[in-house]
Amino acid sequence: MSNLLEVKDLSFSFDTFQGEVEAIRGINFELKKGEVVALVGESGSGKSVTSQSIIGLNPMPPGRYKSGSILFEGIDITTQSENNMQKIRGAEISMIFQDPMTSLNPTMKIGRQIVEGLIKHQGLTKPEAKRRATEMLGLVGLPNPDKLIFSYPHQFSGGMRQRVMIAIALACNPKLLIADEPTTALDVTIQAQIVELMKDLQKKLETSIMLITHDLGVVANIAQRVIIMYAGKIIEQGTLDEIFYKSRHPYTWGLLESVPRLDSKEHGRLASIPGTPPQLIHPPKGCPFAERCEFAMKACIEEYPDETTLSSTHKVNCWLEDPAAPTVKRPVHLGGTI
Template identity: 60%
Template sequence: MERLLEIENLHVSFQTFEGEVKAVRGVSFHVNKGEAIAIVGESGCGKSVTAKSIMRLLPSPQAKIKQGSITLNGVNLVNKKEKEMTRIRGFEIGMIFQDPMTSLNPTAKIGEQISEGLLRHNKISKKKAIEHSIKMLEIVGISQPEKRINQYPHEFSGGMRQRVMIAIALACKPNLLIADEPTTALDVTIQAQILHLMKELQLKTNTSIILITHDLGVVAEMCSRVVVMYAGEIVETGSVSEIFANPSHPYTKGLLKSVPRLDMLKQEKLSSIKGTPPDLLEPPTGCSFFPRCEKAMKICGEYKPGFEKTGDSHHSACWLHHPMAKEESTC
């Protein structure tokens, strides 16, 4: 398949009063045209920082891309100036942010917020932009769009505000849609509606999607491939079927065990991963998951593991995959 986005060896740091926080460390992955992939991991693992790096929305001068490339349709976005990125945001890349209430402008009408991107990127009149905005509200399933277009965000429910965010992100028909926790704080019924809507729109428009989430149920519903992140690094990648049926990295196994299942017995308790992620002011020299891993070996704390192929498209960064490792070894 033809690749739309390719990230190679991305390093992102934040300068703080305490020192340099190495939030993203050597991340590499790609997205094919028309494909939906998921980036999963617990809070603070670098998912959102990676997404905002693609959009070049990191706070400046605190955050800095120290190394690596972000290539969209063969063009490296890292070297783009702000004026050039303004033309790319919304037009080639759309983004659905975590909280629509804080992402939408409370003082501007919904129609103005949807049409803003249309007016910026297309040579059309304000009347045409509003007409297209009404059409976008219809597409995302909001009733009475002619009326709703003149209302403010506080007049919408949480699910409706999220639909408006999707309408804004897709208004200019971008090639890539980044959805950062799009179902956070929504009830399960609205979550299902939003996911169904995104999947339907992807199939209709052939838009590529990067879904950032910690909800593995959402991943199974939406995506074909999964990228698992921990402490600013990728620890495992593979197809949804490979990751769910045969997880290779101990961290991925821990994530899957912490998800409730329909076949669980009433007396069974959900598993949890003991400990906390490492301090990224001083990242560990070896495997970042070493202090929390039940199958850790001495080498894990001293040297960083390389990626080993464990399936057709399945790769995992763990010393347990080394031919000389014994699965039962613990320390």
């Protein structure tokens, strides 16, 4: 598969009255055509800023691209004008936001909100766009779509509104769908339905998906590759199996250990990672996870580790990979040692 998206040495900052917030700091990754990639990390790790940089939705100012490039089918997003980005958004790249109630216009009927994008990006007539809108509502599993297009967002449940958001995002057959925590505001049963819907639509439409989440349960159900972010950096990335069963970064271990397990014999409180992420107004010069890491060494504080390539798909930035580092046991339920 060829690359649909290539992010190279991307840095993005926000200028605030307190100083420069370095939200993204030199990240590199790619997304292939038809692939599902998950960006995972705590709140404030840079996931949403990364996704909104790709679609050009970060406010500028106060935001600004510091360095690097975002190549979408060879076009550098960072150099495009707002007029050019309006042609790309919706038509080539679409986004599903985490709260559909605040994303949908409460004063407009659902049908009109889908029709607008179809008329603008695909040049359909109003009757053609209306038929397409009805088809999309049916495709995402909503009953009686010919009647629902005349309804307002407040007449829908949370799960139905999220299905509408997916219908709007996919109406113009985009090549890349960015889903920013699409199941956060939903209960567990509806979450499962939305994830299954996204999986089915991805197979039918062959759309590439970038999933932004902190829910590793959702990641395990849909993603093919996983990118772990922390303090504006990518600290580990690999296939789903490599991250879940062969991960090498202590932060990744902490995330995996915090997931509830039905097969565990241990009961009680869930495991957690002590401490808080660093402030990115003055980011640490070493590994940003060092202050919270039980395996931290002097080198971790003083210098950021180089990237170690473990396989063609698995990469990690951790001083434990250095030949001089001590051998550390991985968490038992993840198996193996490093």
